[in-house]
Amino acid sequence: MIYPDSKVLLEVRGLRATVNGIEILKGIDLTVRSGEVHAIMGTNGSGKSTFAKVLAGHSAYQVTGGSVLFEGKNLFDLDPAERARAGVFLAFQYPIEIPGVANSHFLRLAYNTVQAQRGKDELDPLEFEDFVREKMKLLEMSPDFLDRGVNEGFSGGEKKRNEILQMALLEPRLAILDETDSGLDIDALRIVTNGVNRLANRDNATILVTHYQRMLNYIVPDFVHVMQSGRIIRTGGKDLAFDLEAHGYDGIGNAQPVAAGA
Amino acid sequence: MSMSMVTGNSYLESLLQGQPQLPPSPLAWFNRLRASAVDRAGMLKVPTTRDEEWRFTDISPLAKLSFHPVRTVPSLQKEDIARFYVEGTSATLVFVDGIYMPELSVQSNRTADLIVTNLSAALATHAHAMEPHLGRHAAFQDNLFAALNTAFLHDGALIIAPRNTAIERPVHVLFIATQAESTSHPRCLLIAEPGSAVTVVEDYVTLQEGPYITNAVTEIAIGDNAQVSHTRLQRDSGQAFHMANSAVSLARASRYRSISVAFGARISRYDLNARLAAEGAECSVDGLALINERQLADTHTCIDHASPDGTSRQLHKCIIDGAAHGVFNGKIIVRPGAQRTDSSQSSRNLLLSARAHIDTKPQLEIFADDVKCAHGATVGQLDNEELFYLKSRGLSEVAARNLLTYAFGAEIIDRIPIASLKRRLEQTVLEQTQRN
Numbered sequence: 283m284i285y286p287d288s289k290v291l292l293e294v295r296g297l298r299a300t301v302n303g304i305e306i307l308k309g310i311d312l313t314v315r316s317g318e319v320h321a322i323m324g325t326n327g328s329g330k331s332t333f334a335k336v337l338a339g340h341s342a343y344q345v346t347g348g349s350v351l352f353e354g355k356n357l358f359d360l361d362p363a364e365r366a367r368a369g370v371f372l373a374f375q376y377p378i379e380i381p382g383v384a385n386s387h388f389l390r391l392a393y394n395t396v397q398a399q400r401g402k403d404e405l406d407p408l409e410f411e412d413f414v415r416e417k418m419k420l421l422e423m424s425p426d427f428l429d430r431g432v433n434e435g436f437s438g439g440e441k442k443r444n445e446i447l448q449m450a451l452l453e454p455r456l457a458i459l460d461e462t463d464s465g466l467d468i469d470a471l472r473i474v475t476n477g478v479n480r481l482a483n484r485d486n487a488t489i490l491v492t493h494y495q496r497m498l499n500y501i502v503p504d505f506v507h508v509m510q511s512g513r514i515i516r517t518g519g520k521d522l523a524f525d526l527e528a529h530g531y532d533g534i535g536n537a538q539p540v541a542a543g544a
Numbered sequence: 545m546s547m548s549m550v551t552g553n554s555y556l557e558s559l560l561q562g563q564p565q566l567p568p569s570p571l572a573w574f575n576r577l578r579a580s581a582v583d584r585a586g587m588l589k590v591p592t593t594r595d596e597e598w599r600f601t602d603i604s605p606l607a608k609l610s611f612h613p614v615r616t617v618p619s620l621q622k623e624d625i626a627r628f629y630v631e632g633t634s635a636t637l638v639f640v641d642g643i644y645m646p647e648l649s650v651q652s653n654r655t656a657d658l659i660v661t662n663l664s665a666a667l668a669t670h671a672h673a674m675e676p677h678l679g680r681h682a683a684f685q686d687n688l689f690a691a692l693n694t695a696f697l698h699d700g701a702l703i704i705a706p707r708n709t710a711i712e713r714p715v716h717v718l719f720i721a722t723q724a725e726s727t728s729h730p731r732c733l734l735i736a737e738p739g740s741a742v743t744v745v746e747d748y749v750t751l752q753e754g755p756y757i758t759n760a761v762t763e764i765a766i767g768d769n770a771q772v773s774h775t776r777l778q779r780d781s782g783q784a785f786h787m788a789n790s791a792v793s794l795a796r797a798s799r800y801r802s803i804s805v806a807f808g809a810r811i812s813r814y815d816l817n818a819r820l821a822a823e824g825a826e827c828s829v830d831g832l833a834l835i836n837e838r839q840l841a842d843t844h845t846c847i848d849h850a851s852p853d854g855t856s857r858q859l860h861k862c863i864i865d866g867a868a869h870g871v872f873n874g875k876i877i878v879r880p881g882a883q884r885t886d887s888s889q890s891s892r893n894l895l896l897s898a899r900a901h902i903d904t905k906p907q908l909e910i911f912a913d914d915v916k917c918a919h920g921a922t923v924g925q926l927d928n929e930e931l932f933y934l935k936s937r938g939l940s941e942v943a944a945r946n947l948l949t950y951a952f953g954a955e956i957i958d959r960i961p962i963a964s965l966k967r968r969l970e971q972t973v974l975e976q977t978q979r980n
Contacts (some may be wrong), residue, residue: 338936341928366938378933382951382958391947392937399938431951448937 296348308512324509338372367399369455373445386428438465463497475500581694634713635660642728659704681791700731705740714743724754738767755783780808794825820854832956835868842871864900891921949977
């Protein structure tokens with residue numbers, strides 16, 4: 283939701299990035315204020331997932347130009363763990379399976395790391411168990427998922443729910459959801475998006491990276507950006523997503539870029 | 545039994561010095577067994593890296609040191625070794641520097657029919673049960689270390705699980721090293737009578753960090769329809785030499801579950817031979833070596849499918865850090881007539897430093913045509929995507945690496961059937977993988 287006079291959380295200017303020497307991001311500008319929900323849409327290969335991973339600090343991507351300020355500080359001064367502790371969260375398109383690490387153990391480690399950073403109390407396993415079970419209700423997850431290996435043998439929908447569970451625990455300032463709708467059936471999509479909506483407030487912001495308009499029926503964006511060939515070529519309100527659905531990416535491809543957040 | 549068979553090798557000389565002290569037994573077969581082992585030990589040479597079975601494992605540092613057999617042991621109280629006891633056992637046998645310690649052992653929870661005793665006492669009472677098995681499974685004709693152990697045979701652990709009885713609580717056999725520059729020859733004999741089920745933990749620990757030699761032999765005879773779970777823990781000092789041979793014989797429709805874990809020793813070599821001697825036998829042979837600095841851990845296994853309808857499963861893992869060196873040689877034999885054998889083997893290795901080194905070798909010898917045999921080996925480092933995932937949740941690089949390393953080893957530790965021991969070892973793995 284757009285609030286008057288809300289703070290700028292993320293300021294991206296002229297961001298360029300390469301992977302294996304190939305330029306994927308070719309000058310991205312984006313401003314995200316607290317309270318806002320932004321959708322970044324684009325075809326496969328447009329660079330939208332790369333943008334998400336660059337923000338989270340994946341080492342496979344080289345930043346070759348531009349700047350990103352997060353709450354006024356240079357994001358690239360922070361390693362991925364420091365970004366997470368500062369309040370940047372990436373929900374993975376393909377959450378990683380880690381057999382041998384109990385999900386509860388992983389969730390508690392992550393939670394306590396971020397709590398410690400914020401000067402808050404860490405929870406012991408018993409306290410955490412009660413805490414996480416409450417959060418799991420939000421995502422209609424069975425407590426059984428605590429005892430299993432991290433994402434091990436989870437279905438696509440279960441993995442995405444586990445991602446949003448982590449978001450619920452870490453309470454990020456900026457959540458970037460990379461194709462969180464992919465591979466979800468209607469029920470799972472409803473549960474996951476409902477969770478995301480419940481977590482949104484006027485102090486945080488969400489960037490939805492998605493190919494399809496479908497998720498935007500559940501999470502209503504304040505801004506829709508269309509990415510193509512490593513640039514944002516068009517920015518509009520939520521109706522832009524319907525235009526895309528009606529006319530396809532080709533149909534709007536030649537429009538003039540509009541400054542984000544304007 | 546004289547010194548006359550001693551070779552020119554100083555290591556062998558020093559080892560065989562203890563031999564004349566062993567009193568002869570009233571049992572002729574026992575004396576013959578020992579005498580023939582003394583003969584073989586005198587003839588066999590210390591293996592070198594020119595021997596195929598020892599290609600990757602250079603034990604020449606062993607020959608350079610002088611070791612002596614143990615004559616006296618320090619007096620220990622149960623409190624001194626409290627941390628090594630496993631709770632809820634049916635019996636615990638404790639050996640200090642290879643010598644049986646009745647006052648440290650625990651027999652109180654043993655059910656009446658289960659026999660857990662020291663071998664030399666059992667020679668007077670259970671010789672008849674032992675004779676078909678002792679020295680019959682662990683062949684020493686071509687194995688110097690098994691020959692040496694048998695040449696020094698005078699005591700050890702004897703466990704007999706009685707017919708058609710499931711022993712619920714595990715039996716713990718604890719070998720504690722307390723003296724530097726000493727040699728001990730631990731020996732275990734486990735007889736699982738037909739239809740029995742028993743869980744045994746064979747455990748090597750130390751109270752000091754100097755060099756010493758442990759040269760162990762374990763024989764396990766599993767009767768028809770019997771089940772044995774065998775957990776073997778090697779936690780010797782980082783300066784120690786640990787040589788060990790286990791030989792397992794599986795009768796019809798019997799089951800053997802083995803989990804061996806090696807954390808310790810400067811150089812360790814473990815040979816496990818499991819022979820599926822009759823139809824329908826099943827075994828699982830899992831292992832974990834977690835080593836660092838200049839440690840070498842060599843595991844050689846041989847699963848011998850000698851009869852039809854046998855099943856074997858094997859997962860062996862090494863976590864190697866520093867300049868350590870892991871060796872795994874997994875031989876699977878499927879003999880002619882061992883039809884419908886179902887066997888799979890996997891060797892997975894994690895190298896944590898640029899100087900860490902692994903030699904892994906599957907070795908399949910299949911002489912039957914209706915068999916299913918799968919094997920595979922992987923060598924890798926920690927996965928970057930997994931690391932990034934953990935870091936993106938706030939875990940530091942070091943914390944993320946430690947957690948993934950721990951997880952790699954935990955897959956094996958998880959299989960240990962004793963909850964309290966499992967938790968303790970998980971803690972050990974966590975500590976060993978948690979650096980800076």
